[in-house]
Amino acid sequence: MVERKQSRTHPGVNSRLENLRNLSPAERLDRVADVVPLDACDKQAIGGGGLPSALANGMIENVIGTFTLPLGIATNFTINGRDYLIPMSVEEPSVVAAASYMARIVRACGGFRTSSTAPVMRAQVQVLGVGDPHGARMRILREREAIIAAANARDKVLVSLGGGCKDVEVHVFEETPVGPMLVVHLIVDVRDAMGANTVNTMAESVAPMIEDITGAVVRLRILSNFADLRLARAMVAVTPDALKTEDHEGGQVARGIVEASAFAAVDPYRAATHNKGIMNGVDAVVVATGNDWRAVEAGAHAWASRSGRYRSLTNWEIDAKGNLVGTLEMPMALGLVGGATRTHPGARAALKILGVESAQELAEVTVAVGLAQNMAALRALASEGIQKGHMALHARNIAIVAGASGDEIGTVAAALAAAHDVRVDRARELLETMRNGGASN
Ligand SMILES: CC(C)(COP(=O)([O-])OP(=O)([O-])OC[C@H]1O[C@@H](n2cnc3c(N)ncnc32)[C@H](O)[C@@H]1OP(=O)([O-])[O-])[C@@H](O)C(=O)NCCC(=O)NCCSC(=O)C[C@@](C)(O)CC(=O)[O-]
Ligand SMILES: NC(=O)C1=CN([C@@H]2O[C@H](COP(=O)(O)OP(=O)(O)OC[C@H]3O[C@@H](n4cnc5c(N)ncnc54)[C@H](OP(=O)(O)O)[C@@H]3O)[C@@H](O)[C@H]2O)C=CC1
Numbered sequence: 050m051v052e053r054k055q056s057r058t059h060p061g062v063n064s065r066l067e068n069l070r071n072l073s074p075a076e077r078l079d080r081v082a083d084v085v086p087l088d089a090c091d092k093q094a095i096g097g098g099g100l101p102s103a104l105a106n107g108m109i110e111n112v113i114g115t116f117t118l119p120l121g122i123a124t125n126f127t128i129n130g131r132d133y134l135i136p137m138s139v140e141e142p143s144v145v146a147a148a149s150y151m152a153r154i155v156r157a158c159g160g161f162r163t164s165s166t167a168p169v170m171r172a173q174v175q176v177l178g179v180g181d182p183h184g185a186r187m188r189i190l191r192e193r194e195a196i197i198a199a200a201n202a203r204d205k206v207l208v209s210l211g212g213g214c215k216d217v218e219v220h221v222f223e224e225t226p227v228g229p230m231l232v233v234h235l236i237v238d239v240r241d242a243m244g245a246n247t248v249n250t251m252a253e254s255v256a257p258m259i260e261d262i263t264g265a266v267v268r269l270r271i272l273s274n275f276a277d278l279r280l281a282r283a284m285v286a287v288t289p290d291a292l293k294t295e296d297h298e299g300g301q302v303a304r305g306i307v308e309a310s311a312f313a314a315v316d317p318y319r320a321a322t323h324n325k326g327i328m329n330g331v332d333a334v335v336v337a338t339g340n341d342w343r344a345v346e347a348g349a350h351a352w353a354s355r356s357g358r359y360r361s362l363t364n365w366e367i368d369a370k371g372n373l374v375g376t377l378e379m380p381m382a383l384g385l386v387g388g389a390t391r392t393h394p395g396a397r398a399a400l401k402i403l404g405v406e407s408a409q410e411l412a413e414v415t416v417a418v419g420l421a422q423n424m425a426a427l428r429a430l431a432s433e434g435i436q437k438g439h440m441a442l443h444a445r446n447i448a449i450v451a452g453a454s455g456d457e458i459g460t461v462a463a464a465l466a467a468a469h470d471v472r473v474d475r476a477r478e479l480l481e482t483m484r485n486g487g488a489s490n
Pocket of ligand 1: 068326437
């Protein structure tokens with residue numbers, strides 16, 4: 050495990066915010082602000098949608114407005130002995146509730162344990178027209194120190210922070226549709242950046258040198274989103290007792306989760322859905338913190354395919370004491386500087402709520418949320434089925450689609466969930482009956 054800066058922010062936070070679900074959004078925000086230090090600007094950014102159009106206009110092109118998503122707080126997370134409140138931005142019901150639920154179970158069993166590698170990215174430089182690819186590889190490796198120095202000359206700030214280009218790899222493809230190809234990798238520690246712009250600049254800066262050394266032509270100079278050197282890991286060990294429900298014995302639920310995990314390990318059709326459940330949690334944190342979710346998705350699925358067959362990202366086992374043990378290891382290219390993390394006021398506020406001090410800490414927290422999300426889905430699938438809990442919360446969306454507003458939403462949703470009949474036409478009937486002052490059947 051590589052040492053990362055230990056978090057000192059929010060040392061006394063208790064993430065067990067009971068009854069948060071029963072408050073209004075404004076009351077919840079106040080409750081969160083009682084626990085972590087949020088100023089008026091942060092509260093405005095969160096409560097008011099987050100992004101003024103003038104700022105949005107500076108972020109992308111042809112801006113005509115902004116598009117907002119809900120921001121929820123997952124409670125109960127204890128990671129490496131410290132409590133975290135987790136900001137999650139996602140459009141899907143039951144995701145935040147599910148993460149909070151599993152975090153409640155896991156905190157009673159000691160919490161999540163995480164670790165990570167150093168924040169190292171790869172930049173690729175494609176070299177074409179090489180007659181002797183293996184000879185060219187040797188010539189490049191002989192100039193390793195000079196190439197590293199040239200790359201580092203481009204980012205003195207990063208080097209001063211302990212990061213920068215650390216190594217050079219050369220990959221040979223003897224046969225491609227366009228002849229032999231060399232791909233030079235710059236291995237770059239990007240510290241607290243996601244690192245795409247950083248490593249792209251380095252790749253472009255060393256290209257002329259690579260051409261001189263090889264006598265060949267450089268084409269693409271770009272990072273790889275397969276961030277296989279930048280891994281974050283999370284682990285849980287849960288007693289069977291902690292998993293028992295009214296209708297299911299704990300050991301039976303644990304075995305069901307292990308069987309579900311085996312299904313995803315062997316069958317790519319199931320693995321895709323299994324991993325989607327993990328990304329429900331991962332992406333929600335990535336989006337809330339202003340990070341590049343396409344990059345994280347690309348890395349996750351490349352990692353899931355690394356053996357040549359697409360498989361699940363998590364493993365669930367039963368240990369010698371009968372505990373359910375869950376693990377997740379995956380690439381996690383996240384930043385605290387750069388991209389939208391510093392420009393988007395909502396993202397800045399979300400990072401304040403998390404109180405993470407390094408990109409590595411953020412990556413570890415994000416992977417813990419992904420593991421919690423997977424545990425929630427597998428627990429539900431292995432016991433009562435996904436529809437009971439998920440559809441009960443989705444019923445609010447269905448009520449809105451049917452035209453309910455204000456207090457009607459909760460009333461219609463509760464009636465739909467109680468009848469286990471979550472359909473828009475049924476919601477319309479209930480709404481009509483309510484508005485006509487009549488009883489529904
Ligand atoms: C939905 C629950 C949590 C209900 O579960 P429940 O047993 O009805 O929950 P509960 O009312 O007993 O509450 C337990 C805890 O859950 C949380 N909780 C519960 N409800 C709320 C709420 N309204 N607002 C906020 N928090 C909530 C909360 O932390 C609460 O503890 P408390 O703090 O109150 O003591 C459960 O059924 C569950 O975890 N289901 C799984 C849901 C899920 O995985 N959703 C993801 C979407 S489905 C999908 O896209 C992925 C999938 C499934 O295809 C992946 C795959 O196949 O692997
Ligand atoms: N394929 C992909 O995934 C691609 C993604 N992108 C986009 O690139 C963006 C991310 O690029 P990124 O390089 O992270 O962003 P930036 O270039 O904005 O930020 C990185 C820079 O911040 C400075 N910096 C200051 N403090 C630190 C610190 N503690 N740790 C590290 N760097 C620090 C460094 O140098 P200095 O101060 O000298 O600038 C560093 O080079 C995202 O918006 C992403 O969407 C772009 C292209 C491709």
